[in-house]
Amino acid sequence: MEERDSEAEVRSQRLEVRIRGKGMSDLTIVNALVVPMTEERQSFNGFVRVSDGVITEVRAGAPREVTKDAPMIDADGSVLMPGLVNAHTHVYQVLLRAVWEDLPLLPWLKRIYGAAQVLRPEHFYAGTLLGCIEAIRSGVTTVCEHNFLNPHPECAFETIRAIRESGLRAVFARTIMDTGEIVPDCVKENSDRAFRHIEDIIAANRQSERLSFMTGPNTPPLNTTPDLLKEIRRFADEKSIGISAHVAESRSVVEFTKEKHGKSGVVGFLDDFGIPAPNSIFAHCVHVSDDEIRVLKERGASVSHNPVSNMMLGDGVAPVVEMIRAGVNVALGTDGAASNHSQDLFETMKTASLLQKVHHQDAGVIDPYAVLRMATVNGARALGLGSACGTIEVGKRADLILVDLDAIHNQPINDLFSQLVHCAKASDVWTVIVDGEILMKDRKLTGQDEREVLSNAQRRHRNLMERLRTVSF
Amino acid sequence: MEERDSEAEVRSQRLEVRIRGKGMSDLTIVNALVVPMTEERQSFNGFVRVSDGVITEVRAGAPREVTKDAPMIDADGSVLMPGLVNAHTHVYQVLLRAVWEDLPLLPWLKRIYGAAQVLRPEHFYAGTLLGCIEAIRSGVTTVCEHNFLNPHPECAFETIRAIRESGLRAVFARTIMDTGEIVPDCVKENSDRAFRHIEDIIAANRQSERLSFMTGPNTPPLNTTPDLLKEIRRFADEKSIGISAHVAESRSVVEFTKEKHGKSGVVGFLDDFGIPAPNSIFAHCVHVSDDEIRVLKERGASVSHNPVSNMMLGDGVAPVVEMIRAGVNVALGTDGAASNHSQDLFETMKTASLLQKVHHQDAGVIDPYAVLRMATVNGARALGLGSACGTIEVGKRADLILVDLDAIHNQPINDLFSQLVHCAKASDVWTVIVDGEILMKDRKLTGQDEREVLSNAQRRHRNLMERLRTVSF
Numbered sequence: 001m002e003e004r005d006s007e008a009e010v011r012s013q014r015l016e017v018r019i020r021g022k023g024m025s026d027l028t029i030v031n032a033l034v035v036p037m038t039e040e041r042q043s044f045n046g047f048v049r050v051s052d053g054v055i056t057e058v059r060a061g062a063p064r065e066v067t068k069d070a071p072m073i074d075a076d077g078s079v080l081m082p083g084l085v086n087a088h089t090h091v092y093q094v095l096l097r098a099v100w101e102d103l104p105l106l107p108w109l110k111r112i113y114g115a116a117q118v119l120r121p122e123h124f125y126a127g128t129l130l131g132c133i134e135a136i137r138s139g140v141t142t143v144c145e146h147n148f149l150n151p152h153p154e155c156a157f158e159t160i161r162a163i164r165e166s167g168l169r170a171v172f173a174r175t176i177m178d179t180g181e182i183v184p185d186c187v188k189e190n191s192d193r194a195f196r197h198i199e200d201i202i203a204a205n206r207q208s209e210r211l212s213f214m215t216g217p218n219t220p221p222l223n224t225t226p227d228l229l230k231e232i233r234r235f236a237d238e239k240s241i242g243i244s245a246h247v248a249e250s251r252s253v254v255e256f257t258k259e260k261h262g263k264s265g266v267v268g269f270l271d272d273f274g275i276p277a278p279n280s281i282f283a284h285c286v287h288v289s290d291d292e293i294r295v296l297k298e299r300g301a302s303v304s305h306n307p308v309s310n311m312m313l314g315d316g317v318a319p320v321v322e323m324i325r326a327g328v329n330v331a332l333g334t335d336g337a338a339s340n341h342s343q344d345l346f347e348t349m350k351t352a353s354l355l356q357k358v359h360h361q362d363a364g365v366i367d368p369y370a371v372l373r374m375a376t377v378n379g380a381r382a383l384g385l386g387s388a389c390g391t392i393e394v395g396k397r398a399d400l401i402l403v404d405l406d407a408i409h410n411q412p413i414n415d416l417f418s419q420l421v422h423c424a425k426a427s428d429v430w431t432v433i434v435d436g437e438i439l440m441k442d443r444k445l446t447g448q449d450e451r452e453v454l455s456n457a458q459r460r461h462r463n464l465m466e467r468l469r470t471v472s473f
Numbered sequence: 474m475e476e477r478d479s480e481a482e483v484r485s486q487r488l489e490v491r492i493r494g495k496g497m498s499d500l501t502i503v504n505a506l507v508v509p510m511t512e513e514r515q516s517f518n519g520f521v522r523v524s525d526g527v528i529t530e531v532r533a534g535a536p537r538e539v540t541k542d543a544p545m546i547d548a549d550g551s552v553l554m555p556g557l558v559n560a561h562t563h564v565y566q567v568l569l570r571a572v573w574e575d576l577p578l579l580p581w582l583k584r585i586y587g588a589a590q591v592l593r594p595e596h597f598y599a600g601t602l603l604g605c606i607e608a609i610r611s612g613v614t615t616v617c618e619h620n621f622l623n624p625h626p627e628c629a630f631e632t633i634r635a636i637r638e639s640g641l642r643a644v645f646a647r648t649i650m651d652t653g654e655i656v657p658d659c660v661k662e663n664s665d666r667a668f669r670h671i672e673d674i675i676a677a678n679r680q681s682e683r684l685s686f687m688t689g690p691n692t693p694p695l696n697t698t699p700d701l702l703k704e705i706r707r708f709a710d711e712k713s714i715g716i717s718a719h720v721a722e723s724r725s726v727v728e729f730t731k732e733k734h735g736k737s738g739v740v741g742f743l744d745d746f747g748i749p750a751p752n753s754i755f756a757h758c759v760h761v762s763d764d765e766i767r768v769l770k771e772r773g774a775s776v777s778h779n780p781v782s783n784m785m786l787g788d789g790v791a792p793v794v795e796m797i798r799a800g801v802n803v804a805l806g807t808d809g810a811a812s813n814h815s816q817d818l819f820e821t822m823k824t825a826s827l828l829q830k831v832h833h834q835d836a837g838v839i840d841p842y843a844v845l846r847m848a849t850v851n852g853a854r855a856l857g858l859g860s861a862c863g864t865i866e867v868g869k870r871a872d873l874i875l876v877d878l879d880a881i882h883n884q885p886i887n888d889l890f891s892q893l894v895h896c897a898k899a900s901d902v903w904t905v906i907v908d909g910e911i912l913m914k915d916r917k918l919t920g921q922d923e924r925e926v927l928s929n930a931q932r933r934h935r936n937l938m939e940r941l942r943t944v945s946f
Contacts, residue, residue: 097895104835104836308827317831347820354785358788358828362577363787364575406927411931423814425817
């Protein structure tokens with residue numbers, strides 16, 4: 001039985017390779033400063049072997065046997081670490097960088113939902129591909145794309161097409177909204193239509209091992225009725241898929257929850273419907289009480305902390321330290337470029353560290369290694385990929401990045417983990433590997449003509465800006 | 474008379490060129506998106522002409538006449554903006570990146586002062602040159618180096634030698650301390666010795682037009698007696714030089730001020746000695762009252778806001794919005810790499826913007842153009858260089874940078890000023906010019922062998938780490 005499964009896996013991988021038209025052969029990365037991001041803090045000079053997309057050997061020193069002409073990367077002393085996991089974003093939003101500045105969450109959401117009315121599949125495709133390249137360039141190997149709803153179901157398919165073309169591993173969370181009391185412009189639908197769409201998406205992407213799926217109650221309870229939440233719980237259980245939601249992002253959402261549902265917080269409200277669970281990932285959790293943190297822990301739900309976005313929208317500071325201390329699995333996300341401007345998870349790591357230190361007025365309140373864990377292994381776990389990626393260990397998929405610490409701004413090295421969080425930059429990432437496939441080498445994308453992607457995105461962007469002028473927000 | 478002055482200026486410039494051994498001829502930068510950073514928000518496609526280090530023409534369109542073979546840079550659509558002004562740093566501290574993590578200000582200072590005891594001139598030279606290159610690479614053209622005191626007066630000379638070799642414009646603020654009640658390890662001296670040293674430094678650098686000088690009461694009143702402050706005021710007036718001080722960086726300093734001197738704040742305390750003045754720059758001002766903000770405004774003192782450092786040490790959030798609204802000139806600094814890890818002022822701009830938004834829980838509380846002004850023209854003004862640099866205007870020195878916005882993370886452009894603050898990165902800076910002299914072109918330093926600088930810094934760093942082991946903190 002095990003053998004059959006393994007055979008099926010190999011077949012499926014080969015199919016995937018064919019579909020993507022790229023080689024995914026064996027690979028050895030030598031002469032690396034390996035940072036495996038396992039429980040124990042460690043780093044060592046060594047090598048990593050990859051076979052058929054899987055890590056087969058992780059060792060200090062140099063490999064004893066090297067097959068002549070076998071694919072090899074000389075890491076040249078660079079840090080070899082797990083690819084970063086962006087646990088919450090809306091990749092297409094790179095087209096909307098800096099469009100709605102200076103707005104708090106609700107008026108901002110009104111515009112985002114308004115924009116959804118004029119966004120067409122070609123905008124989603126062009127924006128998503130551009131944003132995926134930005135992600136790859138900053139060392140991201142997995143994104144959780146919480147896709148905004150649009151009247152055109154094709155938009156989701158085009159978003160996924162772009163993600164697949166980029167080569168990134170991704171969780172696609174398909175948003176659902178069925179009400180819009182204080183954000184009336186959101187696109188509402190009934191759960192049957194939404195669930196059929198999700199089933200179609202899953203069916204169409206069965207062959208892509210790098211993709212998995214979630215349901216996405218958008219911003220409970222602003223735009224989800226209790227009935228919908230019950231349905232989502234049932235559907236997620238039936239399909240064995242996770243739930244991604246924006247939770248307690250601003251005070252206004254918590255206030256609405258109190259007024260409308262008589263509950264003191266969003267997590268508590270969601271708990272009535274069984275939404276916090278081991279396969280749930282809640283973005284933000286800025287305004288959650290100690291009691292709610294306990295609920296998150298007890299239910300095994302994960303949180304994606306998105307500090308740049310929270311700061312940009314003036315939401316507040318999430319109780320990251322408190323959640324980590326309580327044992328909640330806290331991952332890290334950029335959020336979309338409409339509320340961050342960037343898809344750079346290195347920048348997000350430094351910001352996350354700094355924000356907790358200043359918020360608690362305590363320089364020692366958060367440890368750089370904890371921040372690195374948020375951006376790697378915690379992210380993988382939050383997305384149900386804990387056994388697939390997030391650390392460098394034998395048996396895991398080879399999602400790896402090489403970070404050059406020779407740049408002036410990283411030198412000299414006094415504390416490797418701290419400097420990966422506080423000194424290293426997106427521009428230091430020179431190689432990105434997903435599933436053993438090299439997506440970027442020597443800072444050059446292997447599978448994309450960047451100039452062409454950019455030029456297409458610019459053309460679609462001009463069109464989108466014209467269409468946006470027709471929307472009254 | 475005017476002609477004589479101008480002749481003298483040309484002579485002096487030629488001398489400077491000879492001393493530095495580099496050419497500083499005429500230059501035209503064409504095909505640029507010019508962002509002059511003047512009062513009115515503007516940007517236009519145009520060109521800038523430079524002659525003998527001075528901006529002689531700034532215009533939209535293309536130049537009508539171009540002298541054949543005259544030096545020209547095709548900006549290729551890049552943003553041409555004033556070089557950034559880092560209004561507060563300790564450049565040598567790049568050797569101490571991430572050495573003392575997780576400490577609040579006072580225990581951290583104890584280590585910084587302790588380290589000063591074993592720092593030798595060669596460490597200051599090697600660290601400062603490395604840090605200057607990092608600054609240049611992030612688009613900085615002017616630094617205010619608040620130099621930490623060391624028993625060896627030669628340390629200051631070696632710091633200055635490194636700055637001069639880098640080609641940066643700089644204000645060298647020579648720190649002074651004469652007491653050390655709660656930070657007993659600081660190096661204390663009497664004012665006569667300190668002032669003689671400053672006079673020697675000024676005399677030795679008369680020929681360097683890119684350098685100016687300040688006195689630096691280090692962290693009043695922690696390590697400066699009232700008598701010293703009176704002396705500093707007198708000396709600064711006598712020499713017509715400015716004053717740079719760390720002011721109200723942490724609550725602990727304010728508390729000390731209350732206990733020791735019965736004053737409710739540091740600015741109020743300093744006002745008794747006439748220290749807040751138009752040629753004063755106060756780093757931090759995290760814990761200042763509304764009354765003190767009025768004092769800063771009325772006395773014409775400038776503030777260097779250093780958000781990354783304040784966050785890193787858990788100091789708190791400076792009332793930047795309140796100070797700007799009150800009319801205080803607020804500049805931007807990185808602070809040293811021992812409390813920032815970085816000398817990247819692009820990163821600092823984004824952090825400054827985000828920190829105010831989240832602190833006020835108001836996304837619209839600070840405007841990107843105001844942040845750009847902090848990092849350019851306000852910085853120049855704060856350092857007494859308002860007529861020399863900080864904007865692109867005819868008659869100002871040619872301190873210019875070219876920022877490539879074609880990188881994926883900057884595209885598409887929706888709001889140029891916001892995206893310069895929130896999207897652009899140090900790695901987008903490809904050309905840096907100071908006084909008309911090209912310090913970096915196509916991301917290559919023109920006057921330094923970076924690998925050699927790095928290798929020397931690493932060697933000195935190893936030695937410093939050994940010496941630090943002998944210090945009991």
